Amino acid sequence: MGDWGFRISEKGAEVLTGDDKEMAFTSKYALFKGSTSGTGQTTVSSGNTNTVTIAHGLDYIPKVRAYADVAYSGFAELPVYGRITVLEDYQCWCYADATNIYLKFYYLDGEGGGNHTFNYKYFLYKDKGKL
Amino acid sequence: MILFYNKIDGRIFGTIDGRVHNREQLKMYVSQDPKMEIGKYVIGFLEGEKGERMGQNLDKMSLLEKFEDITPESPLDYKVDVETGELIKIQNEKLNS
Numbered sequence: 001m002g003d004w005g006f007r008i009s010e011k012g013a014e015v016l017t018g019d020d021k022e023m024a025f026t027s028k029y030a031l032f033k034g035s036t037s038g039t040g041q042t043t044v045s046s047g048n049t050n051t052v053t054i055a056h057g058l059d060y061i062p063k064v065r066a067y068a069d070v071a072y073s074g075f076a077e078l079p080v081y082g083r084i085t086v087l088e089d090y091q092c093w094c095y096a097d098a099t100n101i102y103l104k105f106y107y108l109d110g111e112g113g114g115n116h117t118f119n120y121k122y123f124l125y126k127d128k129g130k131l
Numbered sequence: 132m133i134l135f136y137n138k139i140d141g142r143i144f145g146t147i148d149g150r151v152h153n154r155e156q157l158k159m160y161v162s163q164d165p166k167m168e169i170g171k172y173v174i175g176f177l178e179g180e181k182g183e184r185m186g187q188n189l190d191k192m193s194l195l196e197k198f199e200d201i202t203p204e205s206p207l208d209y210k211v212d213v214e215t216g217e218l219i220k221i222q223n224e225k226l227n228s
Contacts, residue, residue: 040135040145040161041207052145057158119207 032063032125043117046109054101056124064101066094066122075121078103087111092118132175132195134206134218135161138168141210141219150175150195151184172211172218191218 006027009015013022020026042050056062067075070082070090079093087110094103101124107116133152135145145161152173160169173187174195197204209218 036147036149036156036159038145038147038161039205039207042144052161054145054161055159057155 030127032127034126036124036126037122039119039121040103041117041119042103042105043115044105044107045115046107046112049104049106052103052105052120054103054122054124055099056096056101058126059098060128061096061098062101063125063127064094064096064122065125066092066101066103066120068092068103068105068121069119075119084116088114088116090116090118092120094122096124132173132198132206133157133159134172134174134209134211136170136172136211138170138213141170141213143172143206143209143211146206148199151178152176153178154180170211170213172216194218 006025007015007023008025009018010022010024013019015023020028036056038054040052042052044050066078068078068080069075070080070084070092079091081089081091083089089106089108089110091106092104094101096102101122103120103122105118105120107114107118109115132149133147133156134143135147136143147156147159147161149156152175157171157177160171174189174191176184176186178184194204198206208220210221211217212219
C-alpha cells in the first residue's frame with residue numbers, strides 16, 4: 001500500500017513529514033467515520049425493566065453512547081442509577097452486540113403501582129477499529 | 132428522520148435522526164415490546180441502490196427542521212394518526228405517576 005491518506009497538521013508542523021503527534025488529524029488510525037443517532041421514550045412499570053432494542057445493520061459491535069433524563073437533573077450518560085424520590089429507584093444501562101444495541105431501563109416504586117417515563121438519546125458510532 | 136410508532140395508537144416512541152436514509156438504516160428498528168406492531172414514518176429521502184433519492188413526506192421538512200434545531204419541539208410530542216397517516220401534535224400529558 002502506498003503513502004496515501006489524509007492529514008491535517010498543527011500550526012508550524014510540516015504536513016508531509018511531521019510526526020503523527022504533530023497532526024491535528026490523520027487517517028492513519030481507526031476513527032469514527034459516521035454515526036447514527038436517535039431519541040425515544042419508554043414507560044416502565046414499577047419493578048420492571050424495559051429493553052429498547054435498536055437493530056444497527058452492522059456486522060460488528062459498534063461503539064454506543066446513550067443518555068437518559070433522570071431525576072430531574074437533565075440527561076445523564078448511561079450507565080446511571082439513583083433515586084427519583086426516597087422511594088423510587090432507577091437504573092439505566094446499555095450495551096451492544098453485532099446485531100443490536102440495547103437500552104435497559106429499570107424502575108422501582110417503593111409504594112408500588114407507579115410507573116416512570118424515561119426519555120433517551122443514543123449515538124451509535126461506525127468504525128470497526130481493529131476488531 | 133425515521134419515526135417509529137405504535138400502529139395501534141400511533142404514539143411515536145423512537146426515532147433515527149437524519150435526512151437521507153439508506154437501505155442499511157432502514158433495517159434499523161426500535162422495539163420495546165416484541166408484540167408491538169411498529170410503523171415507520173419517514174421525513175426526508177430514501178436512498179436507493181444506485182443512489183437515487185425518493186422524497187418522503189417532504190411537506191413536513193419545516194417540521195423536521197424544528198425537530199433538529201435547539202427549539203424544544205420534539206417528535207416525541209407527536210403521534211401518527213393511524214387512520215390518515217398524518218402527524219398530530221399531542222397535548223401535554225402527565226407522563227409519570
